Each structure stands twice: as C-alpha cells, then as structure tokens.
Amino acid sequence: MASSSIAGSLRHRANRGVLARLRGGDEISYLVTLACAVLIFVVVALIVAKLWGNSQPAIRAFGWDFLRTSRWNPNGGKFGALPFLYGTCVTSAIALLIAVPTGVASAIFLAEMAPPKLSNLLTFLIELLAAVPSVIYGLLGIFMLLPLIRVYLVPALKSTFGFLPLFQGSFYGVSFLSAGLVLAVMVIPFIVSVSREVLLAVPTEQREAALAVGATKWETTWDIVLPYARSGIFGSIFLALARALGETMAVTMVIGNTPKITASLLSPGYSIAAVIANEFAEASGDLYVSSLIFAGLVLFGLTIVINALARILILATSQKAATA
Amino acid sequence: MASPQQQQIMTRESVTRPAETAASKTPGAACKLTARNIDFFYGSFQALHSISLDVPSHRITAFIGPSGCGKSTFLRTMNRMNEALRNTRVEGELRLDGQDILSMDVTTVRRRVGMVFQKSNPFPKSIFDNVAYGLRVNGISRKSVVEEAVERSLQHAALWTEVKDKLHKPASALSGGQQQRLCIARALAVEPEVLLLDEPCSALDPIATRRIEELLFELKEMTTIVIVTHNMQQAARIADLTGFFLLGKLMEIDDTKKIFQNPGKKETEDYVTGRFG
Ligand SMILES: Nc1ncnc2c1ncn2[C@@H]1O[C@H](COP(=O)(O)OP(=O)(O)OP(=O)(O)O)[C@@H](O)[C@H]1O
Ligand SMILES: [Mg+2]
Numbered sequence: 001m002a003s004s005s006i007a008g009s010l011r012h013r014a015n016r017g018v019l020a021r022l023r024g025g026d027e028i029s030y031l032v033t034l035a036c037a038v039l040i041f042v043v044v045a046l047i048v049a050k051l052w053g054n055s056q057p058a059i060r061a062f063g064w065d066f067l068r069t070s071r072w073n074p075n076g077g078k079f080g081a082l083p084f085l086y087g088t089c090v091t092s093a094i095a096l097l098i099a100v101p102t103g104v105a106s107a108i109f110l111a112e113m114a115p116p117k118l119s120n121l122l123t124f125l126i127e128l129l130a131a132v133p134s135v136i137y138g139l140l141g142i143f144m145l146l147p148l149i150r151v152y153l154v155p156a157l158k159s160t161f162g163f164l165p166l167f168q169g170s171f172y173g174v175s176f177l178s179a180g181l182v183l184a185v186m187v188i189p190f191i192v193s194v195s196r197e198v199l200l201a202v203p204t205e206q207r208e209a210a211l212a213v214g215a216t217k218w219e220t221t222w223d224i225v226l227p228y229a230r231s232g233i234f235g236s237i238f239l240a241l242a243r244a245l246g247e248t249m250a251v252t253m254v255i256g257n258t259p260k261i262t263a264s265l266l267s268p269g270y271s272i273a274a275v276i277a278n279e280f281a282e283a284s285g286d287l288y289v290s291s292l293i294f295a296g297l298v299l300f301g302l303t304i305v306i307n308a309l310a311r312i313l314i315l316a317t318s319q320k321a322a323t324a
Numbered sequence: 325m326a327s328p329q330q331q332q333i334m335t336r337e338s339v340t341r342p343a344e345t346a347a348s349k350t351p352g353a354a355c356k357l358t359a360r361n362i363d364f365f366y367g368s369f370q371a372l373h374s375i376s377l378d379v380p381s382h383r384i385t386a387f388i389g390p391s392g393c394g395k396s397t398f399l400r401t402m403n404r405m406n407e408a409l410r411n412t413r414v415e416g417e418l419r420l421d422g423q424d425i426l427s428m429d430v431t432t433v434r435r436r437v438g439m440v441f442q443k444s445n446p447f448p449k450s451i452f453d454n455v456a457y458g459l460r461v462n463g464i465s466r467k468s469v470v471e472e473a474v475e476r477s478l479q480h481a482a483l484w485t486e487v488k489d490k491l492h493k494p495a496s497a498l499s500g501g502q503q504q505r506l507c508i509a510r511a512l513a514v515e516p517e518v519l520l521l522d523e524p525c526s527a528l529d530p531i532a533t534r535r536i537e538e539l540l541f542e543l544k545e546m547t548t549i550v551i552v553t554h555n556m557q558q559a560a561r562i563a564d565l566t567g568f569f570l571l572g573k574l575m576e577i578d579d580t581k582k583i584f585q586n587p588g589k590k591e592t593e594d595y596v597t598g599r600f601g
Contacts, residue, residue: 116410205445208405209507213458213514214435223457224447 048300055294057286066294072259072275074283079291081298083259087176087269088299091251092244094180094265095187100237102184103191107233110192111199112221123196130189138253141182146173146254149181154266165263174256177265182250187240194239198232199225231314238310245303248273272299356381356548357402357425357437357518362416364397364406371397373572374416379518379565384540384549386559386580389569390595395552398569399520402550403437404430420517435462438516438547442523444503446495446510451478451487454495454506458514473513480546481509482539501532508539512547519543521551525558537562556596560584568592 069080256268364372418425567577
C-alpha cells in the first residue's frame with residue numbers, strides 16, 4: 001500500500017506545474033545565482049565606465065603624457081602621475097620581496113612541520129592579523145616600525161649595501177622602504193593563511209609516494225608538495241599583491257607623500273591610492289578632479305594587467321610542469 | 325647503485341638464517357624479511373598484536389583478512405611508512421637481511437623496501453619524471469643512467485611499449501591500470517629488495533588486474549613481493565605464501581595451497597570458504 005502511494009507521488013512529482021518545479025529548487029537556484037553573478041559584472045562595468053567618463057578631461061588634456069611626466073602642479077594645471085605610479089610599484093615590490101619568502105616559509109612550517117595544536121593556534125592568530133584595520137597598521141608603522149628601521153635596519157643596510165643607489169641619501173623615517181615594510185607586514189597574513197590551506201589540501205598519497213622511494217621529509221615538501229600546491233600559492237601571492245597595490249591608509253601614513261622619483265628607497269615618495277585619498281576632497285577645478293580620477297583608472301588598469309600577467313604565468317608554468 | 329643481479333648476490337651472502345618456519349616450508353628460499361613480536365599502536369589503540377613471520381626471498385607473500393584487521397598497518401610498518409603519522413608506536417623486531425629495520429636510516433629502509441598503494445598516486449609530472457624521481461632523490465643524476473633505468477623499470481612494469489613514445493606527456497593522461505603500473509615502475513626504479521603492495525588492484529577492472537598479477541609473477545625474479553589483497557582468488561592465483569590476519573593478530577601463515585585447502589585454524593577456514601560472519 002505504502003509503496004503504491006509513494007509511486008503515486010513520484011508520478012506526481014514528474015508532471016507537476018511551474019510553481020512546484022520552482023520549489024524543487026533547480027530553476028530558482030539557477031536564476032538567483034545567475035543574477036548575483038551578472039550583478040557583480042554590472043557593478044565592475046559601471047565602475048570602469050564611470051572612471052573612464054570622469055577622467056575624460058584629463059585624458060584629453062594629457063593623454064599618455066599623464067603616465068610619462070612627473071610634474072604634479074594643481075595651480076599650474078599640469079598633472080603627471082609618474083611619481084605615484086612609481087611609488088605604488090616600488091612599495092608593492094618591496095612588500096612582496098619580503099612577504100613572499102616569509103609568508104610561504106611560515107605556511108610550510110604550519111602545514112608540514114608544526115604539531116597540529118601549535119599550527120592551529122598560530123593560524124588563528126595570523127588570521128586575526130588579517131582582520132586588523134589598515135589605519136592600525138599605519139600607527140604601528142609610525143610608532144614601532146619607523147624607530148626600528150631608523151635604529152637598526154638603515155644603518156645595517158647602509159654599511160652592507162651602502163654602495164647601491166638604493167640605500168643612499170639621508171633617512172627621515174617616512175620613505176618607500178617604510179611603506180614597503182608596513183605593506184609586507186599587512187599582506188603576510190594573506191599569504192600564510194591561504195598557502196597553508198592549499199598545502200594542507202595536498203593529498204597524503206602524494207607525500208607517501210615520495211617518501212616510499214626514499215625521499216626525505218624536506219625533499220617531499222620541496223619536490224612534491226610545493227609544486228602540487230603551486231597555483232594556490234601563486235593565488236595567495238596575487239591576493240597579497242592586489243592588497244598592496246591598492247592599500248591607501250597605511251601607506252599614506254608612512255610614505256611621506258612627496259611626489260618625487262628617486263632611486264633611494266630611503267627617500268619619501270607617494271602612491272596613487274595615497275594621492276587620491278589625500279587630495280580628492282580639496283581638489284578644485286575639473287581638470288584637477290579629473291586627473292585624480294584618471295590616476296584611479298590607472299591603478300585599476302595596473303591591477304588588472306598584473307592579475308592577467310599572473311594568470312598567464314600560472315598557466316605557462318603548469319603546462320611546462322606537465323610536459324617537461 | 326648495484327644492479328639487480330649484484331643485489332641478489334649481496335643478499336644471498338648477507339642473509340642470516342635463524343630457524344625459520346615459513347622459509348623452511350618453501351624450499352630453496354632464503355628469508356628476506358623477518359618480524360618478531362611486532363606490536364603497533366595508534367595512540368592508545370593497539371592495532372597489531374605480536375606479529376611474527378618470515379618473508380621468503382623471491383616469493384610472493386599475500387596477506388588476507390577482513391577489513392580493519394591490520395593488514396595495511398603491518399605492511400606500512402615494514403617500510404616504516406607509519407612513522408609519518410603522529411602519535412604511533414611500534415614495538416618488536418624487524419629485520420631486513422638480518423639488519424635491524426627500526427634503527428636503520430629511514431630513507432634507506434624505504435629505498436630498499438618499496439611500496440605501491442591502493443589508489444594509484446602518480447605525481448602531476450611527466451611519465452619520465454615520475455619514474456626518475458626515486459633515482460633523483462637517491463643521488464643518481466647522470467642522464468644516461470637515469471634514462472636507462474627509467475626504460476628498464478617501465479619494461480619491468482610491462483608499460484614500456486605503451487608509453488615509450490610519450491614519456492614526456494603528463495602521467496595523468498594514462499588509464500587507471502596504466503597509472504598503477506607506472507607507480508609500480510616508479511617503485512622498481514630504485515631497485516627495491518622488497519616490494520610492498522597494498523591492494524594494488526582494488527580500483528582496477530579484471531583485465532588490468534590480470535596484467536598486474538602476471539607482472540608480479542615475473543617480478544619475483546627481481547625482488548621479494550608482499551601483497552595485501554581482499555580478493556582471495558588473487559591470493560590463490562599468485563601467492564606462494566598466504567597469511568591470514570584477524571583482529572590485529574596473524575592467525576596463521578603457510579603455503580597458499582595449504583591455507584586454501586587445508587588450513588590449520590577454524591577461523592581461517594571460515595574466512596577462505598566465505599563462511600566468515
Ligand atoms: N591512522 C589511524 N589512526 C587510528 N587508527 C587507525 C589508523 N589507521 C588504521 N587504524 C585502525 O587500525 C586497525 C587496522 O587498520 P588497517 O588499515 O591496518 O586495516 P586493514 O586490514 O588494512 O583493513 P582494510 O582491509 O579495510 O584496508 C583498524 O581498526 C583501524 O580502525
Ligand atoms: Mg588496508
């Protein structure tokens with residue numbers, strides 16, 4: 001009896017109406033998720049269109065010269081964003097140079113070597129760091145990092161690499177180097193927590209296969225686990241880079257806000273995000289406002305170009321690994 | 325590195341022969357690996373209880389028994405793979421050619437006692453690099469030597485003719501059975517004296533299974549084989565010696581024929597005749 005009534009409702013399920021089908025979930029979940037995906041796309045498109053539209057006066061006035069010249073003179077109506085572009089790139093490069101090796105090494109320790117309890121505790125603390133607001137990092141930079149850099153790091157750099165133009169000139173605290181270091185501290189948590197997850201997701205069978213032919217633990221990590229996790233680790237690095245390129249508050253507080261291009265990392269500089277944040281409220285005149293928006297467009301473009309390059313890099317290395 | 329032939333010679337010379345039980349039942353076979361009173365603990369749970377047995381040289385020894393009885397645990401004790409797990413402990417004596425396995429350098433143990441796993445686990449590298457990996461970590465880098473060893477291993481694993489034109493293609497492009505033979509080739513490349521296989525055919529169809537069985541039969545010439553299997557026909561087909569595990573104990577180990585036709589213990593008989601509850 002019971003079975004025949006089940007069969008009955010099964011038949012019913014097969015030819016139910018539109019409403020019942022919607023309640024079944026497939027169609028409605030498809031529509032809702034599709035709408036969200038489209039919405040994201042629309043928002044990004046709107047941002048680009050708005051940036052593009054509002055930067056038209058500056059684009060018409062300066063064209064590519066905007067990216068090639070260094071004069072930033074609101075009174076004279078001359079705007080060249082090269083020093084900001086330079087500052088953004090240099091500080092992000094310093095940040096990655098420090099954060100990538102430190103972050104990946106920490107992730108390896110947490111995923112492969114530390115006892116699970118210690119690993120979970122440290123990971124919890126590191127993930128807390130990722131949630132600290134950037135203005136706090138700025139304060140931390142000013143009150144802790146700058147004195148340390150002045151007292152220990154700069155003298156050490158000058159005595160060992162002082163012959164390089166990178167470390168010449170006097171150091172007043174605010175500088176490319178300081179901004180890069182603060183950024184490094186800020187992005188390390190991203191690299192560590194994402195990379196650790198990725199390393200933990202490498203199948204045990206892969207590790208055992210390497211151990212079983214006589215590889216040491218470290219050889220297994222280096223030859224097998226890291227390559228297996230490579231694209232995920234790259235992903236964490238690009239997340240970090242995106243954060244470093246766009247970081248505004250902390251950088252503004254320690255970079256010095258001086259639109260100059262100097263080889264010395266000890267000199268003050270400026271970044272795109274910082275100049276927009278500092279000058280937008282007071283910008284007077286169409287050309288000035290439009291130049292700041294153009295700078296924003298450049299930052300947006302820079303982020304997209306770097307991400308695209310990164311994706312190509314991942315694709316190329318994984319294909320090479322598969323065939324070579 | 326010694327060639328298989330040299331290794332064989334070295335083995336013969338360095339073998340110590342205590343009064344063996346299993347070995348004496350397979351005439352002409354020296355004893356390759358001995359276990360005495362092996363206890364194994366996962367934390368406080370004792371998974372193995374006083375396992376003692378002798379694995380004869382150049383024979384196939386099979387372990388059978390119901391799920392969870394400790395076959396894999398014992399296999400992984402023999403090449404100390406369980407050490408990778410935290411909170412485990414092994415007690416007793418394990419000897420490879422009379423040398424104490426538990427105090428040997430662990431990478432040496434694993435080079436000499438190779439392992440093939442239940443699920444084929446090729447690296448996401450090329451076919452060539454998969455087989456060459458063991459050579460590399462063991463310090464062999466001369467190109468000609470590596471190439472020769474890769475070819476020889478693939479031939480021994482009965483895979484050479486199928487892959488010789490695509491050595492630099494990714495291993496993931498192979499079929500399941502081919503991948504498992506690739507894993508066997510990878511294990512063979514470092515010329516292990518013992519090859520441990522944990523249910524190597526459980527994910528394969530009957531034809532691929534047959535290939536691997538034939539292969540193991542031929543590999544007896546080169547190495548000593550220990551295989552865990554759930555498939556009793558498989559044990560009966562290929563094993564010289566069969567051991568029956570139950571609840572962490574080795575109930576009995578004897579000639580395969582005897583285990584299947586005239587076992588010494590009631591539990592063994594129940595299991596091999598399918599009457600096991
Ligand atoms: N990593 C582990 N931690 C704790 N206990 C384990 C672990 N691995 C296995 N065990 C336990 O040890 C016992 C033996 O397990 P083992 O894997 O050796 O059995 P098996 O005979 O290989 O079974 P199967 O035929 O299902 O593969 C089981 O009771 C199992 O629950
Ligand atoms: Mg098992």
